[in-house]
Amino acid sequence: MTNETPVPLLSPILEHLRELHREISAITAGEVAAYIPELAKADPRWFGICVVTTNGGVYEVGDARQPFTIQSISKPFVYGLALEDHGRADVLKKVGVEPTGDAFNSISLDPVTGRPRNPMINAGAIASTGLIEGMTPQVRLRRIMEMFAHYAGRELSVDGEVYASESATGHRNRAIGHMLRNFGILREDPMPVVETYFQQCSILGDCRDLATMAATLANRGVNPLTGEQAIRGEYVESVLGVMGTCGMYDYAGEWLYEVGMPAKSGVAGGVIAVLPGQLGIGVFSPLLDGHGNSVRGIRVCSALSRRWDLHLFNRPGIGKSVLRLRLTAAEFNSSRVRPAAETAVLREHGQGLHIYQLQGNIVFATAEPIIREIAERTAGREALILDFRHVQTINESACRLLHDVLLQLHAAGIAVLFTEIGSASPLRRFMKAKLGTRFAEVFRIFDELDPALEWCEDRLLARLLPAQPDTSIAAQHFEILAGLNSNEIDIVMKMLERRTYAAGDAIITAGEPARELFLLARGTVTVFLPLEDGTRKRLATFTPGSAFGEMAILDRAPRSATIVAAAPVTCELLSLGKLAALGHTHPRIKIQLLENLSLALCRKLRKANREISLLV
Amino acid sequence: MTNETPVPLLSPILEHLRELHREISAITAGEVAAYIPELAKADPRWFGICVVTTNGGVYEVGDARQPFTIQSISKPFVYGLALEDHGRADVLKKVGVEPTGDAFNSISLDPVTGRPRNPMINAGAIASTGLIEGMTPQVRLRRIMEMFAHYAGRELSVDGEVYASESATGHRNRAIGHMLRNFGILREDPMPVVETYFQQCSILGDCRDLATMAATLANRGVNPLTGEQAIRGEYVESVLGVMGTCGMYDYAGEWLYEVGMPAKSGVAGGVIAVLPGQLGIGVFSPLLDGHGNSVRGIRVCSALSRRWDLHLFNRPGIGKSVLRLRLTAAEFNSSRVRPAAETAVLREHGQGLHIYQLQGNIVFATAEPIIREIAERTAGREALILDFRHVQTINESACRLLHDVLLQLHAAGIAVLFTEIGSASPLRRFMKAKLGTRFAEVFRIFDELDPALEWCEDRLLARLLPAQPDTSIAAQHFEILAGLNSNEIDIVMKMLERRTYAAGDAIITAGEPARELFLLARGTVTVFLPLEDGTRKRLATFTPGSAFGEMAILDRAPRSATIVAAAPVTCELLSLGKLAALGHTHPRIKIQLLENLSLALCRKLRKANREISLLV
Numbered sequence A, B: 001m002t003n004e005t006p007v008p009l010l011s012p013i014l015e016h017l018r019e020l021h022r023e024i025s026a027i028t029a030g031e032v033a034a035y036i037p038e039l040a041k042a043d044p045r046w047f048g049i050c051v052v053t054t055n056g057g058v059y060e061v062g063d064a065r066q067p068f069t070i071q072s073i074s075k076p077f078v079y080g081l082a083l084e085d086h087g088r089a090d091v092l093k094k095v096g097v098e099p100t101g102d103a104f105n106s107i108s109l110d111p112v113t114g115r116p117r118n119p120m121i122n123a124g125a126i127a128s129t130g131l132i133e134g135m136t137p138q139v140r141l142r143r144i145m146e147m148f149a150h151y152a153g154r155e156l157s158v159d160g161e162v163y164a165s166e167s168a169t170g171h172r173n174r175a176i177g178h179m180l181r182n183f184g185i186l187r188e189d190p191m192p193v194v195e196t197y198f199q200q201c202s203i204l205g206d207c208r209d210l211a212t213m214a215a216t217l218a219n220r221g222v223n224p225l226t227g228e229q230a231i232r233g234e235y236v237e238s239v240l241g242v243m244g245t246c247g248m249y250d251y252a253g254e255w256l257y258e259v260g261m262p263a264k265s266g267v268a269g270g271v272i273a274v275l276p277g278q279l280g281i282g283v284f285s286p287l288l289d290g291h292g293n294s295v296r297g298i299r300v301c302s303a304l305s306r307r308w309d310l311h312l313f314n315r316p317g318i319g320k321s322v323l324r325l326r327l328t329a330a331e332f333n334s335s336r337v338r339p340a341a342e343t344a345v346l347r348e349h350g351q352g353l354h355i356y357q358l359q360g361n362i363v364f365a366t367a368e369p370i371i372r373e374i375a376e377r378t379a380g381r382e383a384l385i386l387d388f389r390h391v392q393t394i395n396e397s398a399c400r401l402l403h404d405v406l407l408q409l410h411a412a413g414i415a416v417l418f419t420e421i422g423s424a425s426p427l428r429r430f431m432k433a434k435l436g437t438r439f440a441e442v443f444r445i446f447d448e449l450d451p452a453l454e455w456c457e458d459r460l461l462a463r464l465l466p467a468q469p470d471t472s473i474a475a476q477h478f479e480i481l482a483g484l485n486s487n488e489i490d491i492v493m494k495m496l497e498r499r500t501y502a503a504g505d506a507i508i509t510a511g512e513p514a515r516e517l518f519l520l521a522r523g524t525v526t527v528f529l530p531l532e533d534g535t536r537k538r539l540a541t542f543t544p545g546s547a548f549g550e551m552a553i554l555d556r557a558p559r560s561a562t563i564v565a566a567a568p569v570t571c572e573l574l575s576l577g578k579l580a581a582l583g584h585t586h587p588r589i590k591i592q593l594l595e596n597l598s599l600a601l602c603r604k605l606r607k608a609n610r611e612i613s614l615l616v
Helices: A012-025 A071-086 A088-094 A122-130 A137-152 A160-169 A171-182 A190-201 A207-218 A233-246 A249-258 A295-307 A340-352 A364-376 A396-411 A421-435 A438-442 A449-464 A486-495 A550-555 A576-585 A587-615 B012-025 B071-094 B122-130 B137-152 B160-169 B171-182 B190-201 B207-218 B233-246 B249-258 B295-307 B340-352 B364-376 B396-411 B421-435 B438-442 B449-464 B486-495 B550-555 B576-585 B587-615
Strands: A048-053 A058-062 A203-205 A263-265 A270-275 A279-284 A323-328 A353-362 A383-394 A415-419 A443-446 A497-501 A506-508 A516-522 A525-530 A536-542 A562-565 A569-575 B048-053 B058-062 B203-205 B263-265 B270-275 B279-284 B323-328 B353-362 B383-394 B415-419 B443-446 B497-501 B506-508 B516-522 B525-530 B536-542 B562-565 B569-575
Touching: A012 A048, A012 A058, A012 A295, A012 B364, A012 B396, A048 A207, A048 B364, A058 A207, A071 A088, A071 A122, A071 A137, A071 A190, A071 A233, A071 A263, A071 A270, A088 A122, A122 A171, A122 A190, A137 A190, A137 A203, A137 A207, A160 A190, A171 A190, A190 A203, A203 A207, A207 A233, A207 A270, A207 A279, A233 A249, A233 B249, A249 A295, A249 B233, A263 A295, A270 A295, A279 A295, A279 B364, A323 A340, A323 A587, A340 A353, A340 A449, A340 A587, A353 A364, A353 A449, A364 A396, A364 B012, A364 B048, A364 B279, A383 A396, A383 A421, A383 A449, A396 A415, A396 A421, A396 B012, A415 A421, A415 A449, A421 A438, A421 A443, A438 A443, A443 A449, A449 A536, A486 A569, A486 A576, A486 A587, A516 A550, A516 A576, A536 B587, A550 B587, A569 A576, A576 A587, A576 B587, A587 B536, A587 B550, A587 B576, A587 B587, B012 B048, B012 B058, B012 B295, B048 B207, B058 B207, B071 B122, B071 B137, B071 B190, B071 B207, B071 B233, B071 B263, B071 B270, B122 B171, B122 B190, B137 B190, B137 B203, B137 B207, B160 B190, B171 B190, B190 B203, B203 B207, B207 B233, B207 B270, B207 B279, B233 B249, B249 B295, B263 B295, B270 B295, B279 B295, B323 B340, B323 B587, B340 B353, B340 B449, B340 B587, B353 B364, B353 B449, B364 B396, B383 B396, B383 B421, B383 B449, B396 B415, B396 B421, B415 B421, B415 B449, B421 B438, B421 B443, B438 B443, B443 B449, B449 B536, B486 B569, B486 B576, B486 B587, B516 B550, B516 B576, B569 B576, B576 B587
Parallel strands: A353 A383, A383 A415, A415 A443, B353 B383, B383 B415, B415 B443
Antiparallel strands: A048 A058, A048 A279, A263 A270, A270 A279, A323 A353, A497 A569, A506 A562, A516 A569, A525 A536, A525 A562, B048 B058, B048 B279, B263 B270, B270 B279, B323 B353, B497 B569, B506 B562, B516 B569, B525 B536, B525 B562
């Protein structure tokens, strides 16, 4: 028993990382980069790992807060900013996307056009930096730093000494700059561009920053810890695309085969890896292999991919994971309390009212089985409710497919209703854009599932049952008076007090003492539960012929809910006092009333229990 | 209204494909392959598209049933068989996985080891074919053909004329064979291996076959149409890995950037693309570009990737999509019917009994937020029920994490229960392997959620309420007799008939007429619904003090369920006749009984309605 002492548990994820950190600490192969003195100062023992998930989980071990310069890891992010500034087509004219199989510092320009083969080699990265918009180098650097702040969730800074050292020794990169200018890939003086490139490489970050940046790419550009958008979602696939084929220099094929995540390494010892939709990894260890990749960084990513099954190409079938509930009105009904005859009609004929409740991310492949079922399961269907309460995201491709199939449903005379569409607002926008003002004619939108289902049920009942004139129901039709003879009914009628209410009037207010039983003669009433935040939740509605307010009468508690007239309402009230007196003066009548009440409760309970077993 | 005329709807997915087919039919660029006469016979107008989803959806347009030879598309599949025969490490010694940036027929052997750079160039493909186990070329070909039959879901055949023509002109491939023999990559006479390679390239398939083969790779090796396993799931990532970097010859970088799906093309005009977990695409159009890829095939894959958002790197955050329900026993209870005092204790103290119902595919990233919550939300927790009813798959990494965190919960004295674990049987196997016979001590397994929850509730109540001696309950403690004075209780007692039952006895049998109301004095009874398949579904249990069998009494219907003694049971029976008589002889007593009954029903209904609103 732990009521007394809450036990803090060890996260098994963190434990796995600690174990891995211990194991891989034993590897001391590789060399610290020495091409500039500042990098050579790195302690070869530094070793940090951090994993950040798109759900906002953060797991860090070792020297995860040790700052270092991100170096080439800056390349894909700056490339992403260039894509935002110019679009894919224009950027592709300046920088290709083919792997070279060459080392990181190879020049690799197309011999004819001078276009660098890809943005992960220095030439392509400098060309990308040259594409960043801004009137001055200062403005361009500030935009780059702002972008990194969004990715990392905090301001990062440039290491002045590393930058100075890069600048003092970066002759090869200056040569590349001039070659790019020669081919017209850079349109202006290449030297400020090369300086900005040296600065972006000299940005200081730690493993936690790297993992957060990677997780932001995994999360379609939204930082999962801050919620800030660091890059427009549509460009994420392009950034990850070049990381996938060119991110690990001439090790890209083996990397994608073994590790199966787009990745990028930097010469200071940082590595990031991205599992789209899921997580980002940041590793730091300055010991490099001959390809210029961190030895331990590669080992960590390989081991995590293997142990946690992270390989991008190793995915189980998506299945119907997006379908949370599939119901029909023959088995599940709104909370409207109806006469037994209406309930019986719904049970018998409700199988044409379909409810699909969706969950999670709706993309092409998760929408496909739903679309297929919508298109194929038409026999006898009258209405379709799509409930989006548990949906996280919906993409445009799924919107288009739903739009196309639902429009056909509408054309076939089938009512289509959307409920809780807030979480799927792209669908609403898409349909409004397609249909304009027709949208509201074609589709019905309800805030909640319950009233939408009630609307469908009412429509079905209106078709199948004789129309009820909007007059007060006769006493002998109150369910609670069933089985009484006309003499007994007269006795009860004399005890009743008639009250009328305008639409919107409160008939019962939560918290009041319970003094009467209400028989609903005309109109509709709605039961609301007042919530703590001042709003109210709709619990049920009642139709003429039914009784309400019996619960507080039976348990002698204050009213638990508020009941409001949804239309002009007439009620017959039986006061608690008269009901009690009835037990003495006409016990047979009271017994019959109580039996009827119990029977109505029994039926509701049976229905509720049946529904619960469908929902769990 | 469509009750009369079910309208067959057009699949919007098929419509999109038809539109695309029309658009891309206009493209007539490219040349039919002419290096052997049989391929040159192809009609350049042939054009088919097929998409098969891992959910078993099949969408085909155009010449999707036109047979053609699969050519190089055979390479990744045969490579997969080599992996199954030898394992990844041994195969990697013979064939690399680095893209070459070279054309399909380049020799590209490592100058020192002779190892082909990757299995998608001819040299690597021939080396892969040489790795297929079998005593004779006939056996090896038969194994290859059997594998393809699993992938395609039907027997495929070799086109004899194309094979003869390939064989007659395949001098370059023979040269490659001898080079591979020279370096010891092939261990025996290379000529039969090259012949088998010609045969695998000459296998006839159509677009539907290709799409099914691709969908099988997308579905971790299980053909989604037949359910047959074509390749062990663990090797699928490797097959897709080489397709991802080397599948489209020297166009691989741009392909992964633009289309974002592992793919493979063949010189007869076929293209496959795979979106892991989701779908496979097969396209056929014999017009080839300079890289040897089908012009229309590439256009179709690019367009589908863009229109349907299929890019592998464009994934929304996975979120808590795997958590279907999160409940506590303070808000949701088992179907056990309890005295009001017990129900009140559960509402007040049930927040330490946690229920997580999971859904879909449980992998590292979907398990992570659940694991995190399990590890962090320990305060006051007494029990955790994990329900797997809606789970599709669970991978080993998720099993390991769950195992580690749940073992800690157990060590902290928190009960851990698994329900409906059938769909998550890898978890059961994993835990049994880890814990051996301790497994059953540490974790409790229940078929269904309801009895597991009941077990937890009972455990909590046993701790918080005074122990109930296992003796018959005194009459004044029957809920239905509350409010009667001792004289009235005596009157009722005289009307009751005591019956005892052994554990397992049927107390009520479904279908019988209802003749009595049962007051449960001692023991527990279970309510079962008989199902059409001969089994029965557990609906509820009752504890001493409660009444059962009232429903059929009230609505005068036959018994709807069977009620069985779960332990030695004592009941007090009130016959229908005596209950009716009570209305005449002692109406006050009957009124009190009915009020008590209504009140009990009211409370159950309130609870049920509250629960429904939690579940939808």
